[in-house]
Amino acid sequence: MWRNWFGLRGDRRRHMTLQSVWGPLAASSGLDATALRAVCANLMEIEGKLNSSTQPLQALRSELMDSLDRQVLNSEILNLPEDLRARLRQQQDAVLQNDAEARAYLAANALRIEVLREYAHRRFGDRADGDWFAVYARAAHLRQRNTRNYIERVLGGTRNAGDDVRFQAMTLKDSEIRARLLQVPAGTHFPGFGKADGQTA
Numbered sequence: 001m002w003r004n005w006f007g008l009r010g011d012r013r014r015h016m017t018l019q020s021v022w023g024p025l026a027a028s029s030g031l032d033a034t035a036l037r038a039v040c041a042n043l044m045e046i047e048g049k050l051n052s053s054t055q056p057l058q059a060l061r062s063e064l065m066d067s068l069d070r071q072v073l074n075s076e077i078l079n080l081p082e083d084l085r086a087r088l089r090q091q092q093d094a095v096l097q098n099d100a101e102a103r104a105y106l107a108a109n110a111l112r113i114e115v116l117r118e119y120a121h122r123r124f125g126d127r128a129d130g131d132w133f134a135v136y137a138r139a140a141h142l143r144q145r146n147t148r149n150y151i152e153r154v155l156g157g158t159r160n161a162g163d164d165v166r167f168q169a170m171t172l173k174d175s176e177i178r179a180r181l182l183q184v185p186a187g188t189h190f191p192g193f194g195k196a197d198g199q200t201a
Helices: 002-016 018-027 032-051 056-078 083-092 101-126 130-154 161-182
Strands: none
Touching: 018 032, 018 101, 032 056, 032 161, 056 083, 056 101, 056 130, 056 161, 130 161
């Protein structure tokens, strides 16, 4: 009997879809219909990639890390003084070009992250209090605060060689953290870290 129960549970996980997670979370998000369609379409693309991946859990975690990086970076840009935000947007076409657009993106991406986290939980059991996501979230916030300071110094004309060295070292350390967290077993708890999902914005 237990073998059959575990077998059925494994089958349900293998056949879990993003669409089954999407509905309730989308309904409570408060996003407009256009934004919801865009997020849903993007999630379906991600699911196609996961289904063709030989390491779907690692691919899903990598997607979550990228999403969190974008979330934190755009939040930090919004925290720049207004004149520096304007100068950055003039110099970088890839940066969201106004505050309203940036806030809309943050709301949509927060939903995207929550859907992916819940999907990871239901399909792989990959969600726990103080898990790999909490560790990466803390590192991402620290890194992006340092990035904001670096941007401020660059745009303000006060950057020096030491700033460049520190920025490169931070980038290398981030790559190391990322590589290690991709391999952590699902459900692993890291002592000293609180609820992971409280750190997504």
